Amino acid sequence: MAYTYQEFAYTKPPALSGVSDGPHQVLIVGAGPIGLAMAIDLALRGVASVVVDDNNVVSVGSRAICWAKRTLEIFDRLGVGQQMVAKGVTWKLGRLYRGEREVYNFDLLPEDGHQMPAFINLQQYYVEEYLIERCRTFPELIDLRFKNKLVSCEQSSQGVAVELQTPDGPYRLEADYLLACDGANSTVRRTMGLEFDGQLFEERFLITDIVMKADFPSERRFWFEPPFHAGQSALLHKQPDDIYRIDLQLGWDADPEEERKPENVIPRIKRMVGDRPFEIDWVSVYTFQCRRLQRFVHDRVIFVGDSAHIVSPFGARGGNGGIQDVDNLAWKLAAALKGTAGPGLLESYDQERTYGADENIMNSSRSTNFMSPKPGAEALFREAVLDLAAKAPFARLMVNSGRLSVPCVLDGSVLNGEDAEGLPAISRPGAALPDAPTDDGWLLNRLATGFTLLFVDCEPHALGDLETLSVKADEMVRTRLLGSAQSAVYLIRPDQHVAARWTQFDADKVAAAHRTAMGF
Amino acid sequence: MAELVDTPNIEDRDGFYQDLLAAHDGLSEAQSQALNARLVLVLANHIGNGQVLREALDLAKSTGTEDGKI
Numbered sequence: 001m002a003y004t005y006q007e008f009a010y011t012k013p014p015a016l017s018g019v020s021d022g023p024h025q026v027l028i029v030g031a032g033p034i035g036l037a038m039a040i041d042l043a044l045r046g047v048a049s050v051v052v053d054d055n056n057v058v059s060v061g062s063r064a065i066c067w068a069k070r071t072l073e074i075f076d077r078l079g080v081g082q083q084m085v086a087k088g089v090t091w092k093l094g095r096l097y098r099g100e101r102e103v104y105n106f107d108l109l110p111e112d113g114h115q116m117p118a119f120i121n122l123q124q125y126y127v128e129e130y131l132i133e134r135c136r137t138f139p140e141l142i143d144l145r146f147k148n149k150l151v152s153c154e155q156s157s158q159g160v161a162v163e164l165q166t167p168d169g170p171y172r173l174e175a176d177y178l179l180a181c182d183g184a185n186s187t188v189r190r191t192m193g194l195e196f197d198g199q200l201f202e203e204r205f206l207i208t209d210i211v212m213k214a215d216f217p218s219e220r221r222f223w224f225e226p227p228f229h230a231g232q233s234a235l236l237h238k239q240p241d242d243i244y245r246i247d248l249q250l251g252w253d254a255d256p257e258e259e260r261k262p263e264n265v266i267p268r269i270k271r272m273v274g275d276r277p278f279e280i281d282w283v284s285v286y287t288f289q290c291r292r293l294q295r296f297v298h299d300r301v302i303f304v305g306d307s308a309h310i311v312s313p314f315g316a317r318g319g320n321g322g323i324q325d326v327d328n329l330a331w332k333l334a335a336a337l338k339g340t341a342g343p344g345l346l347e348s349y350d351q352e353r354t355y356g357a358d359e360n361i362m363n364s365s366r367s368t369n370f371m372s373p374k375p376g377a378e379a380l381f382r383e384a385v386l387d388l389a390a391k392a393p394f395a396r397l398m399v400n401s402g403r404l405s406v407p408c409v410l411d412g413s414v415l416n417g418e419d420a421e422g423l424p425a426i427s428r429p430g431a432a433l434p435d436a437p438t439d440d441g442w443l444l445n446r447l448a449t450g451f452t453l454l455f456v457d458c459e460p461h462a463l464g465d466l467e468t469l470s471v472k473a474d475e476m477v478r479t480r481l482l483g484s485a486q487s488a489v490y491l492i493r494p495d496q497h498v499a500a501r502w503t504q505f506d507a508d509k510v511a512a513a514h515r516t517a518m519g520f
Numbered sequence: 521m522a523e524l525v526d527t528p529n530i531e532d533r534d535g536f537y538q539d540l541l542a543a544h545d546g547l548s549e550a551q552s553q554a555l556n557a558r559l560v561l562v563l564a565n566h567i568g569n570g571q572v573l574r575e576a577l578d579l580a581k582s583t584g585t586e587d588g589k590i
Binding site for chain 2 (some may be wrong): 381383384388394398
């Protein structure tokens with residue numbers, strides 16, 4: 001394969017060498033992007049964790065490749081965002097074709113003044129490589145254990161006890177909390193016997209990574225009924241290292257094992273890329289499913305990422321949704337372990353992220369219905385939309401080849417406090433604070449690890465142990481944070497979401513909103 | 521709040537009805553269905569208001585018979 005896989009060293013666990021091991025605060029099961037990001041976010045808040053994984057290499061195959069702006073902002077907070085953007089292929093333009101003809105194109109970041117691009121494409125193995133390097137900068141706080149496979153887990157009111165299998169035999173480990181970051185086929189979920197409810201769509205896609213020298217621009221291209229793949233759909237994405245991702249719709253009758261064979265894959269790709277020489281790097285076939293756990297928090301076991309929810313692809317809502325889970329959970333769990341959390345804080349992870357998961361599932365289900373219409377009315381209306389799109393602007397926006405991940409606005413969250421009239425909707429309570437350039441760097445980079453009290457065009461005031469930040473409103477800050485108001489005060493959560501906001505400082509109101517946002 | 525108009529509102533209703541039939545003239549059943557689907561989308565976009573569209577769907581669903589025949 002194009003990427004050189006390094007095996008991470010397995011070390012004999014302390015318990016099997018007769019050294020005491022634990023009890024630990026947090027056990028993270030799964031060293032994929034979600035588990036690793038979780039460990040880093042906790043470490044930034046001073047919380048130690050043990051990360052176990054049954055494997056000892058990064059992701060085999062590119063898998064999750066599209067990382068959205070909000071995810072990059074979170075990764076930047078974790079210390080790997082710049083590296084990802086430098087290596088990744090930046091894009092913001094999507095083009096939609098019907099047959100050979102372009103139906104329309106969309107710009108996902110039509111405004112300036114953001115540090116992070118709308119999207120980058122970067123193979124999951126690079127993301128994991130960077131995250132592992134970053135984890136290694138916290139030797140006192142992050143204990144990475146490869147080839148440690150979870151066999152069973154049981155929980156009591158005080159914590160969780162698991163049995164882990166290693167090349168040197170099994171051992172037992174105890175922790176206050178277990179974070180299940182072990183993906184769509186979660187062992188933790190299975191051993192706990194939890195239902196994974198949802199919908200299976202009768203559709204399959206062939207995913208192929210090819211290595212090819214070509215000068216395709218950095219855009220997302222999607223075809224309905226392309227000339228090279230009759231009657232079906234196709235997607236093309238550019239990745240670093242001259243790798244292209246090609247997704248081809250197969251329908252439900254296709255045999256996944258047959259379709260995966262090179263003698264069947266190569267002719268399909270040739271029809272698409274023409275005479276250019278290429279090599280196949282990785283092939284997979286996937287079905288479309290949207291499922292989630294009813295609850296993500298099960299006392300001391302908390303589900304994060306694909307173990308909690310899966311969506312059908314084309315919206316980049318799987319990996320990006322999972323990183324938003326991490327962002328949401330880390331500060332709450334850190335507060336719970338330090339004893340500063342209100343009784344509702346951990347529970348609010350469940351409320352806020354099941355809400356986020358439902359939004360992702362709704363969007364992914366709608367896209368799937370459009371891409372894979374059932375015969376009858378569904379096919380009839382899709383045809384109507386595509387026919388009209390040639391002439392009528394409104395129909396172009398109805399064409400649905402995936403509604404790409406945007407940050408979830410946590411409207412109605414129990415942690416949200418007051419809002420004030422005149423301030424712009426984009427930065428309302430529940431929203432991730434929009435980034436903007438300021439006189440001293442990017443706004444998001446200036447926020448504290450904990451809560452931030454942000455003063456826009458007004459005198460800053462100290463309050464308790466809240467960190468304060470003061471910015472002057474230029475045009476962009478005005479549009480995103482002030483609207484028609486003269487000044488504003490924002491209380492911002494550690495995950496950079498707005499907790500509450502006012503047009504003027506009021507110590508009592510800020511203190512009350514802070515308590516609410518801490519789950520009291 | 522906008523409400524669905526279900527009282528007479530088309531300027532020349534008999535003329536529109538005639539135009540509607542004429543648009544389908546000579547079409548196969550499949551072509552007719554496709555034309556209707558495009559027309560529904562065009563009209564829905566013109567209406568725009570979500571409440572009115574939901575009321576329109578409800579009105580249409582609550583009339584006719586289950587098998588679509590008299």
